Amino acid sequence: MRPELIQTRIDKIALLRELGVEPYPYRFDRTHTAAEVLEGFEGREASGETVAVAGRILALRPMGKAAFAHIQDSGQKIQLYFKKDDVGEDAYKVFKLLDLGDIIGVRGTCIRTRTGEPSIAVQSFDLLSKSIRPLPVVKEKEGQVFDAWQDTGERYRRRYLDLVLNxxxxxxxxxxxxxxxxxxxxxxxxxxxxxxxxxxxxxxxxxxxxxxxxxxxxxxxxxxxxxxxxxxxxxxxxxxxxxxxxxxxxxxxxxxxxxxxxxxxxxxxxxxxxxxxxxxxxxxxxxxxxxxxxxxxxxxxxxxxxxxxxxxxARKRMVDLIQEQTGLDVLNDPEDALRAKLKERGVKIPEFAERGHLIEELFDEFVEETLIxxxxxxxxxxxxxxxxxxxxxxxxxxxxxxxxxxxxxxxxxxxxxxxxxxxxxxxxxxxxxxxxxxxxxxxxxxxxxxxxxxxxxxxxxxxxxxxxxxxxxxxxxxxxxxxxLFPHMRPEEGRAGDDEEGEAAEEGE
RNA sequence: GCCCCGUUAGCUCAAUUGGCAGAGCAACUGACUCUUAAUCAGUAGGUUCGGGGUUCGAUUCCCUGACGGGGCACCA
Known part of the structure; x- marks a missing residue:
């Protein structure tokens, strides 16, 4: 990570504080989730009621003195429309300091844009959390996703990003x-x-x-x-x-x-x-x-x-299933016959194996994968x-x-x-x-x-x-x-304390 | 533990036979008051996973290590 990408955003925090904005406030009164706003959108649009929603900014399309944004709230995206004339000049300066990944709360009315997308025309907004580390940018058009964030290991290691982006x-x-x-x-x-x-x-x-x-x-x-x-x-x-x-x-x-x-x-x-x-x-x-x-x-x-x-x-006896696949009557045929069948397959038979173990091996080898x-x-x-x-x-x-x-x-x-x-x-x-x-x-x-x-x-x-x-x-x-959520992965930065770990692992074998 | 594939800018990916390491997005500067992968102009950004080798020259070839994915083995 190049430090200037982060430093730029840290600098914005200072600028925001100069403008009297606390980038990490304590709470926000929201009236609806994004999903709830969209649920009853027609009625809300007609009544002109004010809604308050909060979420993470995942898209920003500024156009000078107005801008569109999408925020995501509980997995649901909703479009916001910011207009300088609506939010006021000072607030619009604050808006200009927002980045992808920031979490904001907005108050506004429900409108449909020219293209018909249900949106919130923002009257006022609060920054709720300033993000200083750039989020991977995933774009989307008509259901088609561009630059999808799909690296499997990264998704497991940083599941929180996976949850935001996928x-x-x-x-x-x-x-x-x-x-x-x-x-x-x-x-x-x-x-x-x-x-x-x-x-x-x-x-x-x-x-x-x-x-x-x-x-x-x-x-x-x-x-x-x-x-x-x-x-x-x-x-x-x-x-x-x-x-x-x-x-x-x-x-x-x-x-x-x-x-x-x-x-x-x-x-x-x-x-x-x-x-x-x-x-x-x-x-x-x-x-x-x-x-x-x-x-x-x-x-x-x-x-x-x-x-x-x-x-x-289906309910089937293990011995019958083995017989179906191998023809062996594992309870009565001589143990040597069972051993021979396993050797045919190249199965290593441990020293201690009794008939029961041979039956288990035969099941694993010949039957298990057939049970769909x-x-x-x-x-x-x-x-x-x-x-x-x-x-x-x-x-x-x-x-x-x-x-x-x-x-x-x-x-x-x-x-x-x-x-x-x-x-x-x-x-x-x-x-x-x-x-x-x-x-x-x-x-x-x-x-x-x-x-x-x-x-x-x-x-x-x-x-x-x-x-x-x-x-x-x-x-x-x-x-x-x-x-x-967080499957086990090897530590990313090499292995710490190689020697000790090596010995412990050998003891466990 | 073994075999195969991969690792390049914050993200997604290029780079011909070994010949100056690139694009889009993100960032930064500027323009833009209904956009939607917004658009337009410009700027900056690299330990090409680490280490070693071959070579005049390595992202590219060889060795080695780390991490990831898939398969095998083991196991549920």
């Missing part, structure tokens, strides 16, 4: 708020209680993932940022909150791409006396409710696919589901669990929750054994959680929904970053 970005985050509100309403209306549980945890659990670590100074001990909401919420089931949910941020120390951000918003709810079948019905309803609200229809295109949320979501329409994949292997209850029909190998897939991406994960404390302890011990063998995502035994289950946890269904991903569908985003 109206569709504003709509994305309105849709996001709509989805989140709808999810809350879905659960609130069914008697679920919203709660908050700790982000900082001495032991992390509830999912297969690597955590972020931090340090508590006073206790001089490490803490983990939670990777899931699961365990504290189940303790609340033990405590007698039969329907609870938390809608909040979790953190996973893994790669970033268009469907992964290190922190993301998760909705988890726990529903006593229900099983995973009922939870499937509810999730299906919640997806319909939130998508209908945001998209206005349940059939639409996303990610290059025509999706149908109107029809009942909303599909509940049910009944996962035990080895990869240490918190889910054994399947009522196949206690040995399977658990009652489902994941919801759309366009090959996971959106929800749910179980009939494991409430048998003896089995739960055994599962944790199995996980510990896997960890010994090198599975660094195996879950850690949480004695405190186990004790709570030992007091008696009601049978329950539990569900986790990836809210950001749902918002991607709702707001027609292509990347998670499109629906996060």
């Amino acid at each position: 109206p569709e970005t504003r709509r994305v985050f309105q849709a996001r708020a709509d989805v989140i509100r709808t999810l809350r309403e879905s659960l609130d209306s069914r008697g679920f209680l919203e709660v908050e549980t700790p982000v900082l945890q001495a032991i992390y659990g509830g999912a297969m993932a690597r955590p972020f670590m931090t340090h508590h100074n006073a206790l001089d001990m490490p803490f983990f940022l939670r990777i899931a909401l699961e365990l504290p919420l189940k303790k609340l089931l033990v405590g007698g909150f039969d329907r609870v949910y938390e809608l909040s941020r979790v953190f996973r120390n893994e790669g970033m791409d268009r469907s992964h951000n290190p922190e993301f918003t998760m909705l988890e709810f726990y529903w006593a006396y229900a099983d995973y079948n009922e939870a499937m019905d509810l999730v299906e309803t919640m997806f319909r409710e939130s998508l209908a609200k945001a998209r206005g229809s349940l059939q639409f295109e996303w990610n290059g696919h025509a999706l149908d949320f109107e029809a009942p979501f 329409q909303p599909t509940f994949v049910t009944d996962h292997p035990r080895a990869i589901s240490p918190l889910a209850k054994v399947h009522r029909k196949d206690k040995e190998q399977l658990v009652e669990r489902y994941e919801l897939f759309i366009c090959g991406m996971e959106f929800a994960n749910a179980f009939s929750e494991l409430n048998d404390p003896i089995d739960q302890r055994q599962r944790f011990e199995d996980q510990a054994a896997l960890r010994e063998k090198g599975d660094d995502e195996a879950q850690v035994l949480d004695e405190d959680f186990l004790q709570s289950v030992e007091y008696g946890m009601p049978p329950a269904a539990g569900v986790g929904i990836g809210v950001d991903r749902l918002v991607m569908i709702a707001a027609d985003g292509y990347s998670l970053r499109d629906v996060l």
